[in-house]
Amino acid sequence: xxxxxxxxxxxxxxxxxxxxxxxxxxxxxxxxxxxxxxxxxxxxxxxxxxxxxxxxxxxxxxxxxxxxxxxxxxxxxxxxxxxxxxxxxxxxxxxxxxxxxxxxxxxxxxxxxxxxxxxxxxxxxxxxxxxxxxxxxxxxxxxxxxxxxxxxxxxxxxxxxxxxxxxxxxxxxxxxxxxxxxxxxxxxxxxxxxxxxxxxxxxxxxxxxxxxxxxxxxxxxxxxxxxxxxxxxxxxxxxxxxxxxxxxxxxxxxxxxxxxxxxxxxxxxxxxxxxxxxxxxxxxxxxxxxxxxxxxxxxxxxxxxxxxxxxxxxxxxxxxxxxxxxxxxxxxxxxxxxxxxxxxxxxxxxxxxxxxxxxxxxxxxxxxxxxxxxxxxxxxxxxxxxxxxxxxxxxxxxxxxxxxxxxxxxxxxxxxxxxxxxxxxxxxxxx
Amino acid sequence: xxxxxxxxxxxxxxxxxxxxxxxxxxxxxxxxxxxxxxxxxxxxxxxxxxxxxxxxxxxxxxxxxxxxxxxxxxxxxxxxxxxxxxxxxxxxxxxxxxxxxxxxxxxxxxxxxxxxxxxxxxxxxxxxxxxxxxxxxxxxxxxxxxxxxxxxxxxxxxxxxxxxxxxxxxxxxxxxxxxxxxxxx
Numbered sequence: 001x002x003x004x005x006x007x008x009x010x011x012x013x014x015x016x017x018x019x020x021x022x023x024x025x026x027x028x029x030x031x032x033x034x035x036x037x038x039x040x041x042x043x044x045x046x047x048x049x050x051x052x053x054x055x056x057x058x059x060x061x062x063x064x065x066x067x068x069x070x071x072x073x074x075x076x077x078x079x080x081x082x083x084x085x086x087x088x089x090x091x092x093x094x095x096x097x098x099x100x101x102x103x104x105x106x107x108x109x110x111x112x113x114x115x116x117x118x119x120x121x122x123x124x125x126x127x128x129x130x131x132x133x134x135x136x137x138x139x140x141x142x143x144x145x146x147x148x149x150x151x152x153x154x155x156x157x158x159x160x161x162x163x164x165x166x167x168x169x170x171x172x173x174x175x176x177x178x179x180x181x182x183x184x185x186x187x188x189x190x191x192x193x194x195x196x197x198x199x200x201x202x203x204x205x206x207x208x209x210x211x212x213x214x215x216x217x218x219x220x221x222x223x224x225x226x227x228x229x230x231x232x233x234x235x236x237x238x239x240x241x242x243x244x245x246x247x248x249x250x251x252x253x254x255x256x257x258x259x260x261x262x263x264x265x266x267x268x269x270x271x272x273x274x275x276x277x278x279x280x281x282x283x284x285x286x287x288x289x290x291x292x293x294x295x296x297x298x299x300x301x302x303x304x305x306x307x308x309x310x311x312x313x314x315x316x317x318x319x320x321x322x323x324x325x326x327x328x329x330x331x332x333x334x335x336x337x338x339x340x341x342x343x344x345x346x347x348x349x350x351x352x353x354x355x356x357x358x359x360x361x362x363x364x365x366x367x368x369x370x371x372x373x374x375x376x377x378x379x380x381x382x383x384x385x386x387x388x389x390x391x392x393x394x395x396x397x398x399x400x401x402x403x404x405x406x407x408x409x410x411x412x413x414x415x416x417x418x419x420x421x422x423x424x425x426x427x428x429x430x431x
Numbered sequence: 432x433x434x435x436x437x438x439x440x441x442x443x444x445x446x447x448x449x450x451x452x453x454x455x456x457x458x459x460x461x462x463x464x465x466x467x468x469x470x471x472x473x474x475x476x477x478x479x480x481x482x483x484x485x486x487x488x489x490x491x492x493x494x495x496x497x498x499x500x501x502x503x504x505x506x507x508x509x510x511x512x513x514x515x516x517x518x519x520x521x522x523x524x525x526x527x528x529x530x531x532x533x534x535x536x537x538x539x540x541x542x543x544x545x546x547x548x549x550x551x552x553x554x555x556x557x558x559x560x561x562x563x564x565x566x567x568x569x570x571x572x573x574x575x576x577x578x579x580x581x582x583x584x585x586x587x588x589x590x591x592x593x594x595x596x597x598x599x600x601x602x603x604x605x606x607x608x609x610x611x612x613x614x615x616x
Contacts, residue, residue: 172501
């Protein structure tokens with residue numbers, strides 16, 4: 001199998017790679033130096049190269065990265081920004097933390113390349129507050145980069161310069177939404193903004209801004225180093241490149257595995273993550289974080305981890321944070337906990353989301369406690385209808401999708417919980 | 432006499448340095464709230480007012496931000512705040528049972544602080560360490576991975592003795608197939 005010969009590039013097994021000397025010894029910052037010093041590498045050429053590579057965002061939505069960069073308007077001499085989204089908070093997703101710890105300079109180099117491409121004057125890396133120990137590690141790496149002249153004015157003795165800051169979050173999932181993230185950097189409650197205007201038109205402090213996920217930017221130096229053609233041949237044709245698969249739940253070897261995109265789900269579970277714990281049978285797979293619709297065990301045959309294949313199977317790639325559930329899993333309790341997460345994390349700005357997530361929790365809790373009514377299942381789906389596509393951001397969708405698809409795909413399990421108990425207490429005690 | 436709630440000259444210099452990172456003073460609010468919480472333990476009304484005054488903001492705006500984010504404490508809490516993740520991946524690995532164990536062990540309910548003021552127990556939303564769950568975070572910082580009842584009991588004892596666990600890396604998982612592939616070639 002081809003994947004067995006794949007050598008990790010984002011998280012290569014090189015000891016102390018977070019030390020800048022080790023990173024440089026393995027070709028680190030060469031891509032940046034080449035782009036900044038070779039006149040052939042204009043910002044436009046870099047954007048074209050990233051477009052040609054086919055790189056798609058790794059934060060969940062999977063939007064084409066080069067295309068996103070090209071939305072930035074021409075420079076007008078005023079500030080413009082790059083935001084790095086390291087807010088990673090969706091249950092099942094834990095990949096960016098590994099880049100911050102094991103290969104921070106790859107992210108720094110990728111962010112600098114992106115800043116050059118979009119002509120940003122400052123980079124803000126938004127990292128979730130819970131990662132305090134990892135923020136410290138990332139800041140150590142950033143200091144090293146600053147000391148070597150990769151950050152600040154006249155980088156690599158060229159006219160290009162950029163400021164580079166870390167902004168620490170304080171615990172709110174909604175900050176992973178790009179416009180909420182910008183509000184949070186501006187020192188406000190993280191309420192998502194109406195779009196349009198999109199961040200490229202009106203972003204941070206009203207100025208043009210591009211937001212990319214940590215893993216997305218970590219791919220950029222690889223594209224420059226090896227070329228767009230080389231990159232686009234890795235993995236699935238329409239969703240190419242290395243992917244950090246975060247595998248958790250009931251598997252023998254959970255963790256973050258770097259492999260080409262388009263890996264078969266069955267291979268990820270049985271060959272890579274060592275199979276289901278305790279030799280149990282598989283019940284369900286949530287392929288890309290808690291918002292992605294779960295697949296039943298009988299739905300995963302032949303399905304690969306890329307946007308096209310997962311869409312055909314009725315799910316999504318999301319963040320490739322795969323949660324594996326064994327045959328003993330209580331899907332009602334799992335769905336209740338997912339619904340509680342979205343209810344807690346709804347910013348409360350839009351009524352369908354604020355109220356809808358609360359109603360989902362209330363009904364699912366009733367079902368989990370054995371007090372559900374058969375009509376509750378249709379009621380859940382009706383509430384999902386009232387939430388999807390009716391709010392400023394996609395959090396309401398992210399809350400509704402797992403409810404809709406879990407209820408539909410595991411309906412018998414939910415119905416069984418809604419039936420009156422067969423062991424009802426008799427009215428009179430038989431003699 | 433020094434006022435009870437004030438930033439030192441050194442801290443004010445640090446705040447001025449933070450302000451220079453952003454085009455508006457308002458944007459320094461989250462980092463300054465972090466500073467204030469680390470200094471005073473939690474964001475009481477007086478601390479909120481101090482932060483507001485320092486950044487020339489309305490205290491209500493500052494309070495609005497402080498209450499939006501779960502990691503800012505707008506109520507007094509114990510010396511050790513234990514945030515146990517009970518979200519999806521941790522849940523299916525038994526985190527809800529661990530939460531009950533912690534509650535029984537410390538004699539408090541979710542969200543409460545022990546009478547000696549040592550521990551606050553909270554269930555929390557995803558901590559982003561799903562591959563090494565169940566996981567717990569101490570004082571908004573230190574993660575403890577792969578929890579079990581025994582490890583929790585041990586942790587409580589360590590904290591009672593004032594010993595904070597060290598930062599622990601979760602190593603990247605082994606890739607046994609790589610040896611297999613290289614022996615093929």
